Amino acid sequence: MTQQGAPRDAPVPVDRGAQNAAREPVSEDPADGVVPRARTHRVGGYTVVELHGEIDIAGVGSVGPALDAATAGDRPSVIVDLRPTAFFDCSGLGLLCRAHRRVRERGGRMRLVCDDALILRTLRAGRMLDVLEPVATLDEALRAEEG
Numbered sequence: 001m002t003q004q005g006a007p008r009d010a011p012v013p014v015d016r017g018a019q020n021a022a023r024e025p026v027s028e029d030p031a032d033g034v035v036p037r038a039r040t041h042r043v044g045g046y047t048v049v050e051l052h053g054e055i056d057i058a059g060v061g062s063v064g065p066a067l068d069a070a071t072a073g074d075r076p077s078v079i080v081d082l083r084p085t086a087f088f089d090c091s092g093l094g095l096l097c098r099a100h101r102r103v104r105e106r107g108g109r110m111r112l113v114c115d116d117a118l119i120l121r122t123l124r125a126g127r128m129l130d131v132l133e134p135v136a137t138l139d140e141a142l143r144a145e146e147g
Contacts, residue, residue, distance in 0.1 A: 034086045038066035044142060046077045046111075052084040055092035067099045076108035079141045082134075088119045093126045100132060111141040 036059030039050040047070040051063050070078045080099065082088065096112070103110040114120060114134040123129040135141050 036060075036062040038063040039084075040066050040070060043079070043138065046079045046142070048079045048081055048138070050081040050084050051092075052086075054087040055082075055085055055095065056087060056089045057091040060091045060095050064095055067095060068102070071099050071102040071106070071108070071110075074106055074108075076103055076106055076110075078103055078108065079111045079113060079138065081138060082112065082114040082116065082119055085116070085119065088116075088122055090122070090126065093122055093128060096123075096132060097126075097128065100128075111135065111144060113138055113141050 034054045036051070036053035036055055039052060041048050041050075049063075049067055049070050053059060053062075055063060067080070070076060078099065080096065085092075100110055110132075112132045112134040113136070114123070115136040120129065120134065123132060123134065135144060
């Protein structure tokens, strides 16, 4: 995450460094960095879409097609996993709203996995927290549909 208006490679200001330290990728794998990407796989009857990197106005174009593919067809069953997400803003919120609408229109079901306080705050500010009802783990999302 960079300071607004600053180039992406600009250093993070010192007063925000500690706040953002926990959000830095732990892995040395460049694919785990802030480059936005979607990883899709199946778990049971669900298509799980993990969103990696920075999901902002520049990143939604990279992950949007995977979410559109997962929400296509009749009665899609989708779990969107935001745990690998490094940054998420209102552009990402719009992406989730679109996915939720597509699933609802097609008679499907969508669950959201998110355990990040800043992302949850964005969902709350966008009045989508009660609509999307995020859970903290993939297991919780799978159990919620069983019950």
